[in-house]
Amino acid sequence: MPVQMPQQAVNAPYMPAQRGMPHPNDAALRRSRKPTDKNIPDGIEDVVIGEGVDQYKSLRDLEKRLDAATVRKRLDIQDSISKTVKKYRTMRIWITNTVESQSWQSAGSNPGSGRYNVRIEGRLLDDHSDPTVPEDEEESGDAAGDDAMDQDKDDEDAKKADSKKQPQRFSHFFKNITIDFDKPANAIPDEVKPVTWSKPQLSPNATSSPPSAEFDSIQFSRASQENLNVTIGLVRDETPERYKLSKELAEVLDVEEETRSGIVLGIWDYIRAMELQEDEEKRQVRCDHRLRSIFGREQMFFPQIPEMIGPHTSPMEPIKLPYTIRVDEDFHKDPTPTIYDIQVAVEDPLRQKMMALTQNPQYTSGLRQIASLDDQVALIVQALTHSRARHSFYTALSKDPATFLKRWVNSQRRDLETILGDAAAAGGNGNGNEFRRGGADSAWDTPVAREAVRYLLAKPEASGAR
Incomplete structure (x- = not known):
């Protein structure tokens, strides 16, 4: 017995809606019929x-120039964004430590219970803030000459507001x-165990970093009653990542650190400057003594360069x-932080503004409005074309009505005969000399005649007569 396959039930209210949905080809057909x-x-x-x-034609010329300028500017902006230009700013890092329960702080403290607390804080110099200066001193220092420095304060407030954004x-x-x-001989393993922090990986759908990945300072505390030497290691987080170049590659690019895209562009500029391309095959490169020291060959194809710069x-x-954790009494009578200035890569602020221009929602809505106006203009031009055709028709008819109507009727008859392939149906007799003559060059040996025969055989009465 055949097994009947289960059929999925279709919701009754959904069937009329599905039946009334337009076919996908209908939208394409409407677009093809839309005047452009x-x-x-x-x-x-x-x-x-x-x-x-004349005014409309001048406006059309102006529109073409504006469109060309807009497209060129957008391409320039996108090209600038793709280059990801980096700028470098100075970050100041303060390293300080405090102590508690040391032997010199309290006579009744337990031996070996002394601890230290290390704080590492870093900020860009443009923040105009120094964590080592108390807030009271900053306020007292700013109290003098308030009237003369109101404008400067406003500028600083504006900069701080921008930094907060x-x-x-x-x-x-x-x-x-x-x-x-640094591990001394008598150190306890837990007291000299390295302290590490790694930035958490963001999920693909995350819009912002977790709170554990956003901070201005890092602190740690341990037990110790002796001064300790430590080394703080900072691994940069840059996108795209920079690499340290070999001596041979640095000699060609004249830099010691660069991204992979920057390396390829730098080598390409060097090849063009030294005219090392082959005349017939531009991708073929002749290696001079500097490129031979990098790639180890006389010739190479340029697409192979990104793979060969890896070594x-x-x-x-x-x-x-480096930093020394001080727990002695002499240092903490007047503690001073250890300060370092390092260079960090930041995004070009101009790039963010250009990104805002390319992603502006008003630009998309403006394009839709312009497209709607273009459709209306195309409809008006189509109406003018039809009006012009009617005007020409009636003008020719008014000059010589008899000759015009005779010529027009003959033209319509020939068109109808060509479409139908039947001279009698169009009012003719079909007994002309061109229809009497047969052979290879006759009217019957033409694509029009073959199409007319197929049309005639496709009629219901013709198929019934067969």
Whole structure:
């Protein structure tokens, strides 16, 4: 017995809606029938009163120039964005430590219970803030001459407001932070165990970093009653990543650190400057003594360069900052922080403005409005074309009605005979000399005649007669 396959039930209210949905080809057919020509047809200026046609043509020329300039500027902006130009700013890092329960702080403290607390804080110099200066001193220092420095304060407030809009915190510039201890002979393993922090990986759908990845300072505390030497390692977090170049590659590019795209562009500029391309095959490159020291060959194809620069690049070494954790009494009578200035890569602020221009929703809505106006103009031009055709028809009819109607009727009859392939149906007798003659060059040996025969055989009465 055959097994009947189960059929999925279709919701009854959904069937009429599905039946009324337009076919996908209908939209394409409507688009193909939509008029697109916005040029005024020839001869309109002879029948239109005024200078409207000339003004419309001048506006069309202006529109073309504006469109060309807009497209060129957008391409320039997109090209600038793709280059990802980086700028470098100075970040100041303060390293300080405090102590508690040391033997010199309290006579009744337990031996070996002393601890220290280390704080590492980094900020860009443009923040105009120094964590080592108390807030009271800053306020007292600013109290003098308030009237003369109101404008400066307003500028600083504006800069601070801008920095709050787009904060770039200390952890933003690094993906790993490690504190390595120098291990003395009598050190306890737990007291000199390295301290590490790694930036958490963002999920593909995440819109912002987690709170653990955004901070301005990092702290750690341990037990110790002796001074300790540590090395703070900072691994940069840059996109795109920079690499350290070999001596041979650095000699060609004249830089010691560069991204992969920058390396390829630099080699390409060097090849063009030294005219090392072959005349017939531009992708073929002749290697001079500098390129031979990098690639080890006399000739090579340019598309092979990105693969062959790998041995000449290495990851950037982390930034290493030495520091001594002081727990003695002499130092903490007047503690001073250890300060380092390092260079960090930041995004060009102009790039963010250009990104805002390319992603502006008003631009998309403006394009839709312009497209709607273009459709209306095309419809008006189509109406003018039809009006011009009617005007020409009636003008020729008014000059010589008899000759015009005779010529027009003959033209319509020939068109009808060609379409139907039946001279009798169009009012003719079909007994002309051109229809009597047969052979290879006759009227019957033409694509029109073959199409007419197929049309005639496809009629219901013809199929019934067969």
